[in-house]
Amino acid sequence: MFTRRAFMACTSAAALWPQTSPAETVFDPTPQDVRIKKQFEPGQILVLPRSYYLYFVTERRRARRYGVGVGKAGLEFTGTATIEAKREWPSWRPTPEMIQRDPRAYARFVDNDYIQPGGKSNPLGARALYLFQNGVDTYFRIHGTNKPETIGSSVSNGCIRMTNEHIVDLYDRVPIGTVVTVL
Numbered sequence: 001m002f003t004r005r006a007f008m009a010c011t012s013a014a015a016l017w018p019q020t021s022p023a024e025t026v027f028d029p030t031p032q033d034v035r036i037k038k039q040f041e042p043g044q045i046l047v048l049p050r051s052y053y054l055y056f057v058t059e060r061r062r063a064r065r066y067g068v069g070v071g072k073a074g075l076e077f078t079g080t081a082t083i084e085a086k087r088e089w090p091s092w093r094p095t096p097e098m099i100q101r102d103p104r105a106y107a108r109f110v111d112n113d114y115i116q117p118g119g120k121s122n123p124l125g126a127r128a129l130y131l132f133q134n135g136v137d138t139y140f141r142i143h144g145t146n147k148p149e150t151i152g153s154s155v156s157n158g159c160i161r162m163t164n165e166h167i168v169d170l171y172d173r174v175p176i177g178t179v180v181t182v183l
Contacts, residue, residue: 027052029067029151031166036063040181045083045142045174047160047182049076052152054142054160056173066170068142069150069161076182077131077140077158083178084137085130086171089118095139098157121146126164127171131180142180143167 029052036055040046046055046063049070055063070076093115099106108114116122125144132138142160144167150156151163160182162170 027067027152029163029166031064031066031169033058034063034065035061037061041179043174043178045178045180047142047180049078049154049160049182054162054170056170064170064173066162066166067151069145069152069156070154071156071158071160072154075156075158076154077138077160078182079133080179080181081131081133081138081140083129083142083174083176083180084132084135086174086176087118087124087128087130088171089126090122090124090128090143091118092116092122092124094157101157123147125161125167127167129167129171129174129178129180142170 034055036046036057039060040057042057042059044057046057047053047068048055052068052070054066054068056066057063094106094109099109103110118124123146124141125146128141128143130137131140131142140158140160142162144164145151145161148163150161
């Protein structure tokens with residue numbers, strides 16, 4: 001059944017969709033400067049998970065577009081948050097919910113306090129932007145990845161993944177306090 005909520009979400013996403021010609025609808029994760037239809041304030045980030053793109057608004061109706069990987073069905077973040085922390089080569093530990101969902105995948109974290117140090121084998125990659133709502137950590141991140149082949153797919157535990165090269169570029173552009181909207 002197609003609900004009113006689903007209709008409104010699709011309509012909202014369509015209104016925000018960048019202006020492209022039919023020949024340009026093939027997914028391309030390469031960062032590009034694009035026009036956007038809806039007015040967002042420069043400095044804001046918009047993520048459209050269904051299209052696997054993140055938009056960093058650079059000026060009125062203009063944005064820098066990056067390809068991303070997003071959360072699996074049921075694990076995705078939606079709503080508005082603020083970047084309240086940034087880390088280079090961040091450390092990482094899966095949440096208790098992640099360990100409970102897949103104890104085999106996270107076996108090295110079961111029944112201990114181990115935290116994986118930052119580095120090339122760390123799933124958060126080269127940089128991480130920490131999303132908060134009302135001053136509380138959501139445990140969702142915009143971060144790099146050591147699996148760039150996952151860009152353009154829904155495979156994460158909810159975070160928004162970018163290639164390490166692209167997250168470094170975005171990290172250098174966004175300050176603490178940046179508003180992030182995920183539809």
